Amino acid sequence: MTSTVPAPAPPAAEQPTRTAPTSLAPTGRGLLRRARWYLAFLAVLLIGAVTVVALGRDREYPTIDPRSYDRDGAHAAYALLEQQGLATRLTTDPTAHPAGPDTLVLPEPDLLTPDQLRAIAAARHTRLVLIAPGPTALSALAPGIRSSEEDGGLPYAPVRPANAGCSLPEAVRAGDAETGGMLYTSGSRGEGCYPRGHGYALVRTPLDDGTRDVVVLGSGVFLQNGELTVAGNASLALGLLGSQPALTWHLPDYSVPLPKAAHPKTFGDFVPDGWHWALRQLAVAAVLAALWRGRRLGPVVSENLPVVVRASETTEGRARLYRRAKAHGRAAQALRRAAAHRLAPALGVPLRAGAPDPDALCAALADRHPEQSAGDVRALLYGPPPTDDAALLRLADDLDALERQVRNP
Known part of the structure; x- marks a missing residue:
């Protein structure tokens, strides 16, 4: 008597792991959930208006x-x-x-x-x-x-x-x-x-x-x-x-049409009295809604980014944008500003309104390195923008050399 051993079942295909959507764009379901109270209020208002009209139609x-x-x-x-x-x-x-x-x-x-x-x-x-x-x-x-x-x-x-x-x-x-x-x-x-x-x-x-x-x-x-x-x-x-x-x-x-009025009527004469109260109530409701929505604007809430982006990739991407736009001046301004912010604490120059004083910074650099005059340092940090890629590269090299001299005298 022979017994048959069932063949092992093929391994089940692995189900792809569902990941939560990482897009921050609002979805239709989310918009509907946020607007549900407004829609409910409009529905109640419409039902009430229809009821009032239906009850008062014959009277x-x-x-x-x-x-x-x-x-x-x-x-x-x-x-x-x-x-x-x-x-x-x-x-x-x-x-x-x-x-x-x-x-x-x-x-x-x-x-x-x-x-x-x-x-x-x-x-x-x-x-x-x-x-x-x-x-x-x-x-x-x-x-x-x-x-x-x-x-x-x-x-x-x-x-x-x-x-x-x-x-x-x-x-x-x-x-x-x-x-x-x-x-x-x-x-x-x-x-x-x-x-x-x-x-x-x-x-x-x-x-x-x-x-x-x-x-x-x-x-x-x-x-x-x-x-x-x-x-x-x-x-x-x-x-x-x-x-x-x-x-x-x-x-x-x-x-029967009325003859021409003995006195000219204004627009308010043709507006029913009830509409004046309705407009006032709508104005009060609009002010209350504005105050309600305004109070919800609190501090900014930090959220985790859906995708981790390295700082080097961000820097390279911005550099490519500058290069494509041929924005030599903007790129040079960013390099000079960053260098000035790094040099000022090392030289003991305080920041005022988020930036060091140019005269104080140039004077401190000239005192630290007498071989460079204050005019040369000002031309390097606050001079005219470069006109081509080669000049921009030379500016970046000169700024790096200046920082090395300050940090490693």
Whole structure:
């Protein structure tokens, strides 16, 4: 019986030893790891913006809209008037409802057509409240009242709390209120309140025999939800809009193009208020990010070179570069500087600003070797640059000989 001995398996091929990459260049994975927090912040910011837009898409209303619960809406004032027992209604056509003992609020009277303005003037509403009307609406609905700009005054004033400065009962009862915007003159029959220069932010003028009147407001900021609790804004709003048993609030059609503005608007007038706060927050974030990144710039950290390079190879490589560029002057300057740095400690010459004083060094060399004058030593150490390779070699030999004489007198 014979037994077979299995043949020895061939030696396994040696696996090549993996070495860590020695390149210092950043890799894609490293860049992604360093930027992961920035990407996460941008993702959260994008998700938040999309969520805000999605939630508010169906509730976008213009400024001073009684249906809006936003800060610049007017639902709070409208609800307070309802609680006082007024018969309130919203309309998109101010001429569709018969006039009576009521108040008609026109937030954008310039958007109405000339026919609608004539119909409103003939409807004989007890009180008309016009918010920031232009010349066309003023001539049709508020005779005698004109823009302050037409009389040489300021056309516009910033909205801020101000004193009434008149005898109008609603304004006297409210006291200080946030008024401003467009300014108007009161005319011969009207009365102006909240003066700004030569104009007024609120003007009331009687119509016909005094049983009807029109109130012109330069701005409706005091009607906004977010400003209703400031100063006497709520009292002024309820007094002007709640003097009659019924209230009709016109909802303007903002798709109708506005006529040319009575005063030129600046770029800031077209920027929403929320963007101002956003820009300020971005500026603060940029400053904080700069401070955060600036604090990370600490001392230089030494790292081991991925490849060991001998000093002689570095010297030879630099010499080849000098030779290829024919930089005889740069090479001579490097040789002379190195020789001066080595000679100065041996002769007891101190270094000032990283280099020995030329006069002191030359004088010390001349004292050590009287056979060489100070002028010869200066020509050797600080003379003109060589013009060819042969002169550069002679300079190197002379510098070596000088160092040997100093070290081995």
